[in-house]
Amino acid sequence: MHIVDRRLNPQGKSLENRQRFLRRAKALVQRAVRESTGARDIRDVMEGGEIAIPLDGMDEPRLHRGAGGVRDQVFSGNKEFIEGDVLPRQGGGAGGKPREAGAGESEDAFRFVLTREEFLDLFLDDLALPDLAKKRLTDADSDSLSRAGYSVSGSPANMAIGRTVRLATMRRIALRRPRAEELEKLKAELAECPDEDGRAELALKIAALEAKSRRIPYIDPIDIRYRRFENEPKPVAQAVMFCLMDVSSSMSEHMKDLAKRFYMLLYIFLTRRYRRVEIVFIRHTDRAEEVDEQTFFYDQATGGTLVSSALETMKEVVTERYNPADWNIYAAQASDGDNAYSDGSATVGLLRGFILPACQYFAYLEVGEEGDGSLSRSSLWTLYEQIRSENPVLAMRKVSERSEIFPVFRDLFEPRPAHEGAST
Amino acid sequence: MTGAADERLYQGADWNFQTIQRIHDACERVALGELGLTIYPNQIEMITAEQMLDAYSSVGMPLFYKHWSFGKHFAHHEAFYRKGVKGLAYEIVINSSPCISYLMEENTATMQALVIAHAAFGHNHFFKNNYLFKLWTDAEGILDYLNFAKGYIARCEQRYGEIAVERTLDAAHALMSHGVHRHPGKKKTDLREEEQRARGRREHEDSVFNDLWRTVPAGPSKSASELSQERRRALLGLPQENILYFLEKSAPRLRPWQREILRIVRHVAQYFYPQGQTKVMNEGAATYVHYRIMTRLHEDGAIGDGDFLEFLRSHTNVVFQPDFDDPRFSGFNPYALGFGMMQDIERIVTRPEDEDREWFPQIAGANDAMGVLRDIWENYRDESFISQFLSPRLMRRMRMFHLCDDPDNADGVRVAAIHDERGYRRIRRQLARLYDVGWIDPNVEVVDVDLEGDRRLILRHTVVNGGLLEETDARRVLQHLADLWSYDVLLEEADASGAILKRHVASPRHAAVALQID
Numbered sequence: 001m002h003i004v005d006r007r008l009n010p011q012g013k014s015l016e017n018r019q020r021f022l023r024r025a026k027a028l029v030q031r032a033v034r035e036s037t038g039a040r041d042i043r044d045v046m047e048g049g050e051i052a053i054p055l056d057g058m059d060e061p062r063l064h065r066g067a068g069g070v071r072d073q074v075f076s077g078n079k080e081f082i083e084g085d086v087l088p089r090q091g092g093g094a095g096g097k098p099r100e101a102g103a104g105e106s107e108d109a110f111r112f113v114l115t116r117e118e119f120l121d122l123f124l125d126d127l128a129l130p131d132l133a134k135k136r137l138t139d140a141d142s143d144s145l146s147r148a149g150y151s152v153s154g155s156p157a158n159m160a161i162g163r164t165v166r167l168a169t170m171r172r173i174a175l176r177r178p179r180a181e182e183l184e185k186l187k188a189e190l191a192e193c194p195d196e197d198g199r200a201e202l203a204l205k206i207a208a209l210e211a212k213s214r215r216i217p218y219i220d221p222i223d224i225r226y227r228r229f230e231n232e233p234k235p236v237a238q239a240v241m242f243c244l245m246d247v248s249s250s251m252s253e254h255m256k257d258l259a260k261r262f263y264m265l266l267y268i269f270l271t272r273r274y275r276r277v278e279i280v281f282i283r284h285t286d287r288a289e290e291v292d293e294q295t296f297f298y299d300q301a302t303g304g305t306l307v308s309s310a311l312e313t314m315k316e317v318v319t320e321r322y323n324p325a326d327w328n329i330y331a332a333q334a335s336d337g338d339n340a341y342s343d344g345s346a347t348v349g350l351l352r353g354f355i356l357p358a359c360q361y362f363a364y365l366e367v368g369e370e371g372d373g374s375l376s377r378s379s380l381w382t383l384y385e386q387i388r389s390e391n392p393v394l395a396m397r398k399v400s401e402r403s404e405i406f407p408v409f410r411d412l413f414e415p416r417p418a419h420e421g422a423s424t
Numbered sequence: 425m426t427g428a429a430d431e432r433l434y435q436g437a438d439w440n441f442q443t444i445q446r447i448h449d450a451c452e453r454v455a456l457g458e459l460g461l462t463i464y465p466n467q468i469e470m471i472t473a474e475q476m477l478d479a480y481s482s483v484g485m486p487l488f489y490k491h492w493s494f495g496k497h498f499a500h501h502e503a504f505y506r507k508g509v510k511g512l513a514y515e516i517v518i519n520s521s522p523c524i525s526y527l528m529e530e531n532t533a534t535m536q537a538l539v540i541a542h543a544a545f546g547h548n549h550f551f552k553n554n555y556l557f558k559l560w561t562d563a564e565g566i567l568d569y570l571n572f573a574k575g576y577i578a579r580c581e582q583r584y585g586e587i588a589v590e591r592t593l594d595a596a597h598a599l600m601s602h603g604v605h606r607h608p609g610k611k612k613t614d615l616r617e618e619e620q621r622a623r624g625r626r627e628h629e630d631s632v633f634n635d636l637w638r639t640v641p642a643g644p645s646k647s648a649s650e651l652s653q654e655r656r657r658a659l660l661g662l663p664q665e666n667i668l669y670f671l672e673k674s675a676p677r678l679r680p681w682q683r684e685i686l687r688i689v690r691h692v693a694q695y696f697y698p699q700g701q702t703k704v705m706n707e708g709a710a711t712y713v714h715y716r717i718m719t720r721l722h723e724d725g726a727i728g729d730g731d732f733l734e735f736l737r738s739h740t741n742v743v744f745q746p747d748f749d750d751p752r753f754s755g756f757n758p759y760a761l762g763f764g765m766m767q768d769i770e771r772i773v774t775r776p777e778d779e780d781r782e783w784f785p786q787i788a789g790a791n792d793a794m795g796v797l798r799d800i801w802e803n804y805r806d807e808s809f810i811s812q813f814l815s816p817r818l819m820r821r822m823r824m825f826h827l828c829d830d831p832d833n834a835d836g837v838r839v840a841a842i843h844d845e846r847g848y849r850r851i852r853r854q855l856a857r858l859y860d861v862g863w864i865d866p867n868v869e870v871v872d873v874d875l876e877g878d879r880r881l882i883l884r885h886t887v888v889n890g891g892l893l894e895e896t897d898a899r900r901v902l903q904h905l906a907d908l909w910s911y912d913v914l915l916e917e918a919d920a921s922g923a924i925l926k927r928h929v930a931s932p933r934h935a936a937v938a939l940q941i942d
Contacts, residue, residue, distance in 0.1 A: 001448050001544075002522070003441050004469045007529055013478045014498045020590075021495030060493055061598050061900035065866055069891030071829040074855040076756065077747025078825040078842055085839040087827075112499035113506060 022118065028053040033114075033122045034406070052111040124269050128415045145229045154226025168223040177216040178209040239328035239360075240278040241270055242314050245296065246335035248285040248305040255367040259334035260297055261405050262365055266332055267293075269413065280317055284310035286340075290317060307339045307380060308346040315354050324358040331355070334365045337378025344383055351384075356391050363412050368400035433726045437532035444468060447537045450726055451545055454717045459794050461549040461713070464523040464563060468544060471526045476513065477501050479526060483696070484516045486524065487570050489577040489688075491593050517543035519551040519699075521563040534731045538738060541717040546710025553802045554705070556698035559608055565615030566695060572619040573688040580681050592682050595904035596668060596689035602868055603668030603690040604697045606861075615691065622684055629680070656874070663869040666690070667883075667905070670870045676879060677910040686908075701861050704806045708762015711743060712770075712797070715763070745822060756855075761822075765809070768818045769797060779816060811856035819843045819851055826854045831890070866893055868915070879911040887919045898928055906930040 022029060032051040081087075114122070150163055183206065190202045243263050247256065270277045281296035282288055285303030288310040314331065322329060339347065356362060364384055377385075381396070388394045397408045433450055434443045448468065455461045471479070481498035482488035514531055518524040525543040527536055551557050562569075581589045596603070657663070664670040668690040672683045699706070718739075722732040745760035746752040769787070772780045773796050776788035787796050800809065826841040841847030841854070857863050872882040883905075885893055898915065906913040910932050917926040 001445070001452075001466045001468065003444055004467060005441075006469045006471045006475060006526075009475070011474060013475070014481055014495060016490050017481070017492060017495030018498060019495070020490065020492035020586075021499060024492045024590075025496075059897075059900070060594075061897040061904070062601050063599075063866055063868055063885075063898060063901050064601075064894055065891040066894030068831065069887075070831070070889040071891075072840070072854055072857070073827050073829070074756075074824055074851060074858060075748035075753075075827065076745055076822045076824055077749065077753075078823040079747075079749075081825055081839045081842055083839055083842050083844070083847060086833070086835045086837065087839065088836040089829075112503040 022122075025053055026122075029114075030122050030125065033119060034410075051114060120268065120272055124273055128273075128413065144232050146232045148228045148230035150225040151228040152222075152225065154228065158227045158229075160225045160227045163225040164219070164223050167225065168219045171220065171223060172216065172218070175216050176212075177218075178213050183209055183213070237328055238276055238278075238326065239274065239330060240280060240322050241266070242280045242282060242317070242329070242331040243267075243296065244310045244314065244331060244333040244335075245281075245283045246285075246305060246307070246310075246333075246338075247283045247301045248338070249302045250305060250338045251336050251367075252369060254369060255336050258367040258399055258402065258405065259365070261402065262334055262367075262399070262409065263332070264297070265405065265409050269409075278322075280314075282310050282313050282317075284313070288313040305335075305338050305340060306343050307335065308343050308350055311347060311350040311355055315350065318354075318358060328360050329358050330361050330363075331359055332363045332365065334367060335380055336368070337366045337380040339380045339383075341379065344379065347380075348383060348387065351387055351394075352391075356387070356393055359393055362394045364394065364396045365408070365412075366396070366398045368398060431725045432728055433537070433721070434533040434731075435728075437534070439533040439536055443533055444536060444540070447533075448540055448544065450721055451537070451541045451717050454720045455541070455545040455549075455713065458720065459713065459716060460798060461545060462552060463545060463548040464521040464552050466544045466548065467522040467524045468540065469524060469526050470529050472529055473505070476516070476526065476528055477505065479516050480513075484518060485570055486518065486567070487574055489570075489574045489593075490581075491597075492590065493594075493597065515539040515543045517547045518566075519547075519557060519561055519563055519695075520566050523548040523551065523563075532734070534727070534734045535738065537721070537727065538714055538718060538735055541714035542710045545717065546713035547706060549713070550702070550706050550709045550801055553798070554698070554702060554805075555803055556701060556805055560698050561695050562615045565618075569615035569618055569691065572622075573692070576622070576684065576688065580685065584679075584681060589685070591907070592685050593689070595908050596686050598901045598904040599667050599671075599908075600689055600693045601865060603666060603686075603693040605666050605669070605694065618687075618691065626680075657872065660873065660875075662873075663871045663884075665867070665869045667868070667870060668693070671905075671908050674873075674875075675909050676875065678908065682908075698805075701805045701807070701859075704756075704758045704762040704765075704859065705801065705804065705809050706762075707758045708764075708766045709797075709801050711739075711759050711763040712766035715739060747823075764818055764822065765813060765815075766797060768815050769793070769800065769813055772815065777817075783815060784813070806859035807856050807861075810859060811852060814852045814855065816843075816848045819848060824851050824855070826851050863888070866891075879909075881905075881909050881911065881913045883913065883915045885915060885917040887917050887925060890919070892917055892926055893928075895928075899930065902928050902930040903933070906932045 029051065032053045036051050150160055186202060186206050186209070190199060190206065193199045193202055243266065245259050245263065251259070267279065270279060279293075281291050281293060283291055283296060283301065284306065285301060286306040286309060287303065288306075290313060291299070310333070318324065318329065351362075364380075366378060366381055381398075384394060384396055388396060395412060397412060399405060399408050433446050439447075448466065455463070477498055479486070480501050481494045488494065514528055514535055516526045518526075523544065525540070525548075527539055531539065551561075551563065557563075577589060577593075660674055661670070668686050671678070672686040672690065675683075678686075718727065718732070718735050721727045722729075722735075727735070743757070743760045743763045745757050745764075770793040772784055772788050773790050773793045776784075780788045790796055800813065804812070820843045822843075824843050825839060826847070827837050828840040829837045841850040843851065867886045867888070869884055869886075870881065871884045873879065893915075902913055902915055912932075913930045915928040915930075916924050917928075918924050
């Protein structure tokens with residue numbers, strides 16, 4: 001008898017089958033993922049989770065009998081029946097008193113659990129940053145290997161046999177290494193040579209040649225060549241996303257929550273889909289500051305509201321670090337729409353004069369109080385609406401419920417018919 | 425009767441590989457010595473829950489080709505398992521030589537002993553000796569064959585694209601239940617030869633290929649009408665109930681690799697064919713064996729009293745048969761019925777009563793219970809086993825009754841027989857019939873095709889007792905069939921008198937089968 005311990009075998013033997021299954025059910029799964037996100041918290045979304053998809057299209061049909069016809073069944077546990085009793089049918093159909101043993105009626109939905117990765121991939125699958133166009137050579141992780149001649153050092157796997165043998169042959173010819181046939185011939189002559197002197201002479205000659213061929217090796221280390229590879233940088237699109245959030249006291253907890261959810265989603269989206277997207281977090285009250293991720297999402301701050309301060313900070317950062325000629329610049333702004341009246345012209349000036357021309361896309365998200373479906377215009381909304389008529393890179397949406405976050409996010413980042421020159 | 429602690433095979437719930445070895449050896453002594461079983465060499469493999477789920481989704485086999493449906497089953501089982509709706513089996517055993525038993529790592533030492541006795545000896549003996557398994561399966565060759573199948577299908581995917589292979593497999597799977605030979609042929613299957621045969625055929629094709637043949641003008645071929653219909657059917661081997669076999673041999677537009685895939689699916693279906701026919705006997709035999717072995721080990725003091733109670737608890741769970749009005753009822757539990765019958769046979773052989781002498785004169789009082797049981801395990805399948813050995817006493821004990829649900833009877837369902845003198849034989853016949861594959865599976869045959877004419881494939885479902893095919897599924901299966909056949913397919917449902925009750929027609933979808941490039 002053998003005992004084999006399989007517990008340490010590689011896991012995920014069925015992974016490939018699972019991927020095939022997901023690929024096949026992709027449309028269904030994707031719809032289910034969208035639907036399920038509506039009801040869920042963003043943190044739950046990041047955890048993946050159970051979804052249900054209709055079985056349609058995923059079924060494996062077999063030939064089997066349907067209901068109908070005469071059915072005979074044997075059961076156990078008779079208590080009171082005697083032969084000839086007639087029991088009324090229940091529920092109209094065939095089936096009679098005892099439950100029918102699972103006669104092929106499949107469930108209407110198929111439930112299973114998606115991992116976090118699978119869930120996010122499916123959720124973010126068809127989203128993209130618009131107009132990712134400007135490309136520039138950068139360093140690091142987008143290199144590709146390409147052949148670059150030969151070198152005298154390298155790993156054995158890269159040895160260039162052809163080149164090595166050619167060099168060895170050249171060297172042997174140049175140094176007149178005696179050839180094997182030549183030696184053979186002399187040896188044959190020696191064997192046949194009748195007179196003593198000739199034989200001694202031949203033997204001497206053979207010894208000299210053999211010594212020479214020992215001195216000049218067949219393949220010398222100096223002959224060996226290796227194929228050389230060089231890293232070649234590839235052009236990548238570099239992009240930066242500015243997240244501008246209003247944290248002033250006019251923003252209620254609910255609004256802040258909405259805004260943070262939105263940015264959280266944006267953050268996940270960017271970090272998962274684009275390896276080379278930089279993210280700049282700016283929060284503002286009546287003063288603006290660039291902060292790190294942790295502060296942005298979790299720290300408290302309060303004060304009045306000056307939107308222009310955030311735009312000013314963004315402008316500074318752009319001029320300092322992200323030359324609009326080289327970078328694809330995106331911005332997402334979340335605010336309750338309140339702004340100091342005096343700040344309006346400054347804001348418009350900044351947007352028109354610098355921000356919008358530099359940006360590929362500027363998304364403005366206005367967060368409202370829960371249940372606030374009112375059509376009243378906030379001051380910022382009115383302001384932006386004017387600008388939008390002349391500048392299509394500005395997109396605006398309103399959100400007042402948690403459940404709207406996902407659709408609005410999708411709406412903002414759904415790939416749209418490309419503007420001129422947009423392609424990646 | 426508690427033996428000294430040092431005679432015990434194990435203490436407590438923990439086990440290690442020495443324990444497993446000791447348990448196996450102790451079981452082996454009882455199984456081979458006392459019970460006289462003959463087995464394939466054993467191989468015991470420890471696996472985790474995830475690996476058990478893996479095994480579930482690929483029909484229990486350790487290696488299998490890739491297909492999305494296995495991924496679907498895995499996801500489904502996993503969701504159930506995570507929610508705790510369903511536990512996992514304690515073991516899975518594979519009919520191969522060596523006989524592989526998978527044991528879950530979570531099992532306690534007692535459970536390991538139970539499943540070793542059950543799977544590595546009970547099932548193992550049954551696989552090796554039952555005539556159906558001897559006839560239809562090739563235990564030595566199966567793992568190699570699956571390995572070949574996996575590799576072959578992977579190569580096909582590389583060469584012809586995953587989509588094309590997937591479609592072929594989908595269609596073949598839909599027809600899998602009608603891809604078995606129900607009657608033994610002249611030749612025993614030898615799965616080892618399969619791989620060589622596939623290679624040999626390819627080499628032969630390569631070696632005789634000559635493009636010139638294409639250019640030779642063909643003489644006027646014999647017109648179809650010259651062949652009588654009878655002759656035509658005979659040439660194609662019609663009627664043919666093995667639809668996959670028929671497609672493999674006669675479908676006009678399949679490419680060679682598609683035929684090979686059909687062949688693989690067909691062989692797999694054939695390999696599992698005996699298992700469906702011997703569920704009650706197989707589980708009954710294995711349960712009876714583990715019960716005997718565990719009892720003997722306890723009597724010898726190799727298993728402590730507490731551990732034996734744990735065993736009894738699992739054992740009674742396994743052989744529990746809910747009554748028909750119990751919400752847990754879902755037909756007869758094969759473990760309960762099988763084990764009940766095996767014990768009953770043991771009783772009839774050793775302590776017969778007058779009733780038994782009358783019903784089972786050939787075995788009553790034969791006194792060699794194991795001899796009789798071994799003979800039964802070897803030569804019967806569920807249907808014949810029940811129709812011969814289900815005793816009145818067991819029918820009374822399980823309080824069996826027979827319901828006849830006839831749609832023509834408007835009043836309701838009639839109790840056709842109960843466990844009394846008048847009913848025994850009818851109940852037994854009826855129950856046996858429920859385990860008869862010829863009765864359970866709809867009888868669908870390929871009956872005619874005019875290869876020279878419109879090439880429409882005609883199938884017939886012989887309807888029994890007015891039970892028509894489930895419509896949606898039948899249509900889908902027929903669609904797959906039409907895709908493989910590449911021309912129209914007609915399925916007629918006819919009753920015994922030949923009257924057509926229903927027709928289904930399907931036409932091939934264009935892209936479904938990779939078009940032949942001429």
